[in-house]
Amino acid sequence: MTSDNVLRPTLHIAGHPIHPMLVPFPIVCFIGALLTDIAFALTAEMMWADFSAWLLLVGLIMGVLAAIAGLTDFLGNRMIRAQKPAWPHMLGNLLVLIIAFFNTMVHTRDAWTSVVPTGLILSAITVLILPITGWLGWSMVYRHGVGAVR
Numbered sequence: 001m002t003s004d005n006v007l008r009p010t011l012h013i014a015g016h017p018i019h020p021m022l023v024p025f026p027i028v029c030f031i032g033a034l035l036t037d038i039a040f041a042l043t044a045e046m047m048w049a050d051f052s053a054w055l056l057l058v059g060l061i062m063g064v065l066a067a068i069a070g071l072t073d074f075l076g077n078r079m080i081r082a083q084k085p086a087w088p089h090m091l092g093n094l095l096v097l098i099i100a101f102f103n104t105m106v107h108t109r110d111a112w113t114s115v116v117p118t119g120l121i122l123s124a125i126t127v128l129i130l131p132i133t134g135w136l137g138w139s140m141v142y143r144h145g146v147g148a149v150r
Contacts, residue, residue, distance in 0.1 A: 007083075007146045010076030011069045017147040019073055022066035023137070027130055029059025030100060034123040040115045049114050052123070053107040060100045067097060073147075083144045089136035092129055099126050 009017035033055040040048035073080055074090055081087075103122035107114050140146040 007077070007079050007144065009073040009080070009147045011072045012147075017069075017073070019066060019069040020137075020141070020147065022062060022069055026059040026063035026066060026096075026100075027134070029055045029062065030096070030123070030126050030130065033059065033103070034120075034127045037115050037120045037123045041120055044112065046111070049107070049111075052115060052119065053104070056100060056104045056107055056123075060097065060104055063093075063097050063100060067093060080140075080146055083140055083146060085136040085139045085144070086146075089133055089140060092133035092136065096126055096129050096133065099129075 009019060011018040033052045036048045036051040036055060039045070040052065070090065070093070074086060075081075099122055103119055103126065106119045106122060
């Protein structure tokens with residue numbers, strides 16, 4: 001194995017890693033869910049609670065797909081697992097998915113209790129974790145060269 005292939009992701013299409021292609025979708029959905037939760041808390045308009053529920057569901061589905069791709073890379077290459085940010089990145093994103101799952105369940109309730117206060121708090125916690133795990137993922141690519149063609 002040549003040195004430029006040591007940190008190559010396991011799942012890729014035409015040399016492009018799949019995990020980073022999927023990651024933006026749940027991020028946008030979870031941030032959108034927080035914004036629509038805030039809109040619901042301010043207006044009590046059910047449309048916003050419905051938007052939150054859909055955004056959480058799509059974010060969770062896309063997050064699971066991104067997690068499968070990331071986990072495949074993580075487990076498929078010991079050199080990726082050896083990178084310092086790999087473990088906290090994986091565990092932080094797993095935590096995001098667990099919180100998002102429970103948040104999705106909370107958002108299935110009716111009316112005000114579907115968002116305020118539990119859903120809003122869970123959405124905020126999720127969004128607060130994302131920059132940390134995003135920074136760790138960025139670090140793996142741009143500092144450690146995971147998935148980068150050299």
